[in-house]
Amino acid sequence: MSVSSLLPVRGPAVRQLTLTEFKLLLRTPAALLWGVAFPVAGWIVIGLIPGTGKPVKAFGYASVQQTYLPIIIAFALIMSGVQFLPATLVSYRERGILRRMFTTPVTPLALLGAQLAIILGAQVVTTALIAILGVGAFSASIGQPLAFIIAFLLLAAAASTVGLLVSAVSFTSKAAAAIGGVLFFVLIFFAGLWLPRPEMPGWLRGISNATPGGAGVQAIQDAVAGHWASGLYFGVLAAWVIGGGALAIRFFRWE
Amino acid sequence: MAVIEVSRLHKEYGPKVAVDDVSFTVEAGEIFGILGPNGAGKTTTVESVVGLRKPDRGQISVLGLDPQRDHDELRELVGVQLQDGQLPDKLRVREALGLYASFYRHPADAGELIARLGLGDRRDTPFSKLSGGQKQRLSVALALIGTPKVAVLDELTTGLDPAARREVWGLISEIRGTGVTILLVTHFMEEAERLCDRVAVIDDGRVIATDTPSGLASRAGGEQYIRFRASAPLDEALLARLPEVSEVRRDGAQFTVTGNSEALQAVITVLVHKGIIAEHLRVDQANLDDAFVALTGRDRPAAGGRPDDARRG
Numbered sequence: 121m122s123v124s125s126l127l128p129v130r131g132p133a134v135r136q137l138t139l140t141e142f143k144l145l146l147r148t149p150a151a152l153l154w155g156v157a158f159p160v161a162g163w164i165v166i167g168l169i170p171g172t173g174k175p176v177k178a179f180g181y182a183s184v185q186q187t188y189l190p191i192i193i194a195f196a197l198i199m200s201g202v203q204f205l206p207a208t209l210v211s212y213r214e215r216g217i218l219r220r221m222f223t224t225p226v227t228p229l230a231l232l233g234a235q236l237a238i239i240l241g242a243q244v245v246t247t248a249l250i251a252i253l254g255v256g257a258f259s260a261s262i263g264q265p266l267a268f269i270i271a272f273l274l275l276a277a278a279a280s281t282v283g284l285l286v287s288a289v290s291f292t293s294k295a296a297a298a299i300g301g302v303l304f305f306v307l308i309f310f311a312g313l314w315l316p317r318p319e320m321p322g323w324l325r326g327i328s329n330a331t332p333g334g335a336g337v338q339a340i341q342d343a344v345a346g347h348w349a350s351g352l353y354f355g356v357l358a359a360w361v362i363g364g365g366a367l368a369i370r371f372f373r374w375e
Numbered sequence: 376m377a378v379i380e381v382s383r384l385h386k387e388y389g390p391k392v393a394v395d396d397v398s399f400t401v402e403a404g405e406i407f408g409i410l411g412p413n414g415a416g417k418t419t420t421v422e423s424v425v426g427l428r429k430p431d432r433g434q435i436s437v438l439g440l441d442p443q444r445d446h447d448e449l450r451e452l453v454g455v456q457l458q459d460g461q462l463p464d465k466l467r468v469r470e471a472l473g474l475y476a477s478f479y480r481h482p483a484d485a486g487e488l489i490a491r492l493g494l495g496d497r498r499d500t501p502f503s504k505l506s507g508g509q510k511q512r513l514s515v516a517l518a519l520i521g522t523p524k525v526a527v528l529d530e531l532t533t534g535l536d537p538a539a540r541r542e543v544w545g546l547i548s549e550i551r552g553t554g555v556t557i558l559l560v561t562h563f564m565e566e567a568e569r570l571c572d573r574v575a576v577i578d579d580g581r582v583i584a585t586d587t588p589s590g591l592a593s594r595a596g597g598e599q600y601i602r603f604r605a606s607a608p609l610d611e612a613l614l615a616r617l618p619e620v621s622e623v624r625r626d627g628a629q630f631t632v633t634g635n636s637e638a639l640q641a642v643i644t645v646l647v648h649k650g651i652i653a654e655h656l657r658v659d660q661a662n663l664d665d666a667f668v669a670l671t672g673r674d675r676p677a678a679g680g681r682p683d684d685a686r687r688g
Contacts, residue, residue, distance in 0.1 A: 136477035140470060147465040215461035223425050223455035224521070225447070226478040 133226045137234040145238055151204045156246045159196040163189070163250045173259030180318045182345065185260045187316050189250065190340035194275060194311040194333050196246040200239050201279025202307065203300040206286040208235060210296040213287075219375040228374055236280055243276045263346025271343050274357035275336030281364035282307070282332065288371040307333040317341075329353070332360045377436075378403045378525055378556045379424060384433035386419050393419040395580035397433075406547070406557040408571035408588075410564070410663075416580040417560045418458060421527050424558065425455050438524060451480055454523035456514045458530040458560075464503035468494050468513055471502065472520055479521035492516045492546060508539030512546055519550070526550070529560040544569050564663040568592075574663075578671045591666040598661045601632040601639055603653035605646075613649075617641045 145151060166172055172184035179187045209232070212218050218228040251268075254260030262268050286303060290296035309315075311333030317325055328334030335356035342349035379401035386394040394416040401407040409417045422428040424435055426442030426449060435442050440449050462471055472489060476482035489498050492512045497505060505513065511531060518526050531547070532540040547570050550557065561567055567574045568588045575585045584591060598621070605628050615623045619641040620634040632642055639658055646653055 130478070132477045136474050140466070140474045143470065144463055144465055212463070215463070216457055216459060217462065219427070220455070220457055220460050220517075222427060223450060223453070223457070224475065224478045225450045225480070 130226065134230055134234065137226070137230055138237055141231075141234045141238045142241075145242065148204075151200070151242075155196055155200040155204055155242055156249075159192050159199070159246055160249050160253070162195075163192045163253060166192075167253060167258035167260075178319055179316060182318070182341075183259065185254065185258055186344055187318070187341075189254050189260050189344055190337040191312050191316065193247050193250055193272065193340060194337050195308055195313060196250070197243050197272075197276050197279045197336070198282075198304055198307050198311070198333055200242055200246075201276065201281075201283040202286060202304050203283075203297075205235065205239055205280055205283035206290060206296040206300045207293065209284075209287040210290050211293045213373065213375065214293055216375070222374065239280060240276060243272075247272055260344070261346075262344050264343045264348060267343035267348045268340060270354070271336060271339035271349070271357075274354060274361065275332060275340070278332035278336065278357045278360040278364070279307075281361050281368065284368035284372065285364050288368045288373070307331060310334045311337045330356060332357060335360075376403050377401065378438060379407075379558060380434070380436045381420070381424065382434045384420060384423060384435065385431050386416075386423060386428060387431055392580055394423070394430075397575075397577065397580070397582050399575045399582060399585055401556060401558060403556055404554050405572040406551055406559055406570050408567040408574040409558065409560045409577055410562065410567045410571075410574050410667075411577035412562055415562075415577045417562070417577055418529060420577065421529055421558060421560050425449075425453055425527055451521065452524045454518035454521055454526045456518040456526070456528045456531065458533070460514055461510075462502040462513070465501045467499050467501050468505070469498040471513060472516060475517045475520045481522050483520050483522045485520065488516050488520060491549070493542075506539065507535045508542045511535060511539070511543050515543070515546060515550075519555070523555065525556045525558065527558045527560075531559065531561065532563065532566060540566075564667060568663050576667065576670055583670050584666075588663055591670075592661050592663055594666050594669060598633055598665070599636060599638055600659040600661075601630075601634065601642055601656070602659075603630055603656040604628050605630060606652040606654055607650070609646075609649065609651055613645055614642055617645065 166185060166188050175181040175183055176187070212231065218231065221228040221231060251262060255262060282303065283300070286296055286300050290299055310328040310331040312320070312328070315324075317328055317334065317337060320328060325334070329338070329352070335353040339349040339353040339357065377400045379399075381400070382398050384394050384397040385392075397416065397420050399407070409420060411417050419428060423430045424437060424442060426446045429443055437449055438452055440452075442449055466474075468489060469485065472485040476485050489495055492515065494509060494512060494516065497509055502510065502513070515528065515531070518528065528547070532543050535543065544566065547557065547559070559567075559570060571588055573585065573587055574591060575582050576591065577583070584594065586594070609630070611623045611625045611630065614620055614630070614632055617634070617638070619638040620632055622633040624631045632638060634641070643653065
């Protein structure tokens, strides 16, 4: 199973794999519920509560909506990347599906690619729904759309990279669910779900800055407020993608 | 023409020698069995044949190709069903075949294959809702969807109930007619006996015999086991002194006579002469099980060891 044997892939196979993985995602209610429906519903609740569009001093004069828009997006991205992705990949490995693919002309790398594409698709849909609702129906705004898109893409990639790492170190589906579950809560805590970043004490925000959730939320936050975040936050996200990706490649097992 | 040639294959995992010295040749169109107890090196052997493992020593040629060097070409030509292979729970039969069909340059017609493998009324059933036998048939279908020249089937019926096992055996017998060469890995004697044209018996990483199933059975001595209940008292010495008979055991009126192919005639002649009727008469031939015991000097692999009996015996 050399790396070169991982590369050649046929077009029809890629389409069929992506379509199949998409159908399987639609048949996984838990993933849709937690990764798509729950964040969108939570955002609707926040948007409908009166006064959430008004500036709050504790949030640095940002409104509740402006503060929670990035956090809800981070929730959706981390949920799908850190929980759903490893659950799927590890079960495929456990069932010998990745191994079986090595005996066919299509490498399991294509399946991994299809899986990542499907998850990114779900993340795009969820984030778009939240952004459109926020700007269209509520009083949120996205002042710097390009920065918003780049921050979103980097956070989505970082979340999936962490998910790949979880898949690499988990030998069983149960381990993947446990590790992914704990990591989800850690990451979403530092992203500010319970204590938004402006309210964090300095030392806690320092740690948060180094996590993908914290850096991602800040980058999206600044884009929402109308400016580019400091390059530091984009750098942190990129570092997670590159460093985590290298580790995942190093430790991932196909069987 | 030899389709698969394995010569002096050797593979170690750390200090453990999985395959010591395995050689065999599979001819075009035959069903070739690799038979042996768990841990004998069967799976490592076929994984090397399909290119999943790199042997430490030895040569392998499949359809004239090297499984390591010509992996990409070989994957089009060899269909593999791996041990304990599963699919996603919610993937439906038709979708699974459609998906795997897209992997190959010249796929078989998925609908036709589904019908041929008896899954016609299950085409929209998710994998998790299939019975054990149906899952295995689907797995065989996936191995055949690329119209391979060689199919490798590893532990096809392990874990299936007897009815499902027969179902899968029937399927393999049908495939035989299509010209696909099949390499079948099993630890069931009965399976090898039913399906295989030739069998390599592997034990402790070595081939200890290669022959047809009946050829192997005859190596066990071509013996017959004659069991009956004597209708009147009978001195076992009368039977034991017959040249055709090698062993007589008596438990009350119940006799078990072991002998060559003429032993039955000789025993019956004695009984008729004494006016004794052999009630509940049963004659068994030596089979692969006996051959395995004879070849390895161990208990049959499918039944597992019975240490208690051995100690008492």
